[in-house]
Amino acid sequence: MxxxxxxxxxxxxxxxxxxxxxxxxxxxxxxxxxxxxxxxxxxxxxxxxxxxxxxxxxxxxxxxxTQGYDLDAKSILKSAMFKEEYSQMVVVKDIEVYSMCEHHMLPFFGKAHVAYIPNGHVVGLSKIPRIVDVFARRLQVQERLTNEIRDCIQDTLHPLGVGIVIECRHLCMSMRGVQKQNSVTTTSAFTGEFLKEKTRAEFLNLIAAKLG
Incomplete structure (x- = not known):
């Protein structure tokens, strides 16, 4: 229903x-x-x-x-795909992530950094944070969330490569259990060109850099 x-x-x-x-x-x-x-x-x-x-x-x-269960991430991407002869890296970084751990149903939150290298098509930039939300607004583990975002972009846009890094704090670690207040969990997932060390290093440098 x-x-x-x-x-x-x-x-x-x-x-x-x-x-x-x-x-x-x-x-x-x-x-x-x-x-x-x-x-x-x-x-x-x-x-x-x-x-x-x-x-x-x-x-x-x-x-x-948990509204992500009612949303189709691939349809969101397809709604704003445009033909464009651009083949350099596109990076959308510092995307806010709010999700819930499926083990204790406690929040985890942080930032996602998403990059892809177009292969004939680009996507409206606002759609990248939208699909992050689609998968985050479900009961999740951070590892699966990372892979789902990667696979959605790869399977829909068919780019030359996709790179994802997510950094989050988990309240199931800080409020209960080991009660470590300052721990941050980082996960990453790559396809295509991002499997090459040089491309991956460029992506990691870009998300670490500060504007201005």
């Missing part, structure tokens, strides 16, 4: 600002019931003032944070 519907959520109305989210009302009701039960089982009182709307809010937040 799709998560999209015609329900307006004006819970966050502030002067001059109306936030409108659209959700499937049946799905919201079902998830809210489960979260209501969770609150009781951990020892809270779902009937107290501060928690009255918490089950519904959490249900909506969860649907927002």
């Amino acid at each position: 799709s998560k999209k519907n015609l329900i307006q959520d004006d819970d966050d109305n502030i002067e001059g600002y109306v936030k409108i989210d659209r959700y499937n009302p049946e799905l919201i009701d079902s998830l809210s019931t489960h979260y209501h039960s969770v609150l009781k089982q951990i020892g809270e009182d779902p009937a107290r003032e501060g928690l009255l709307k918490t089950p519904e809010r959490v249900a909506k937040a969860m649907l927002y944070l």
Whole structure:
């Protein structure tokens, strides 16, 4: 069942600002019931003032944070593909990443750096962050997220090569478990020309460089 519907959520109305989210009302009701039960089982009182709307809010937040299941990353890329005789590296770096670890359903967040070398086609630059979001807005592990972004670009654009580096902090490491507050996990994935040391080194230098 799709998560999209015609329900307006004006819970966050502030002067001059109306936030409108659209959700499937049946799905919201079902998830809210489960979260209501969770609150009781951990020892809270779902009937107290501060928690009255918490089950519904959490249900909506969860649907927002997992909206990637309803999106097709390849279709997003194909919607903005253009023929262009450009064969140098294209890099989009410092793309914000917000995802949830599938093992504990706790957030991990950081930045993604994406590069490709066109082979007759380029893609609208805004579509690169869009597909990062598509795969990040699912229950994930960082390793799979990295590979999914790489494979989507490679299989859709058929470039001469793709390079991906993702750097994230994982709350499942800092809030629980080993409780290491400053650890950062880095993953990378490459295809084609980026498998060559010289090309890969150029990419890594570009994402490390600061403008100005």
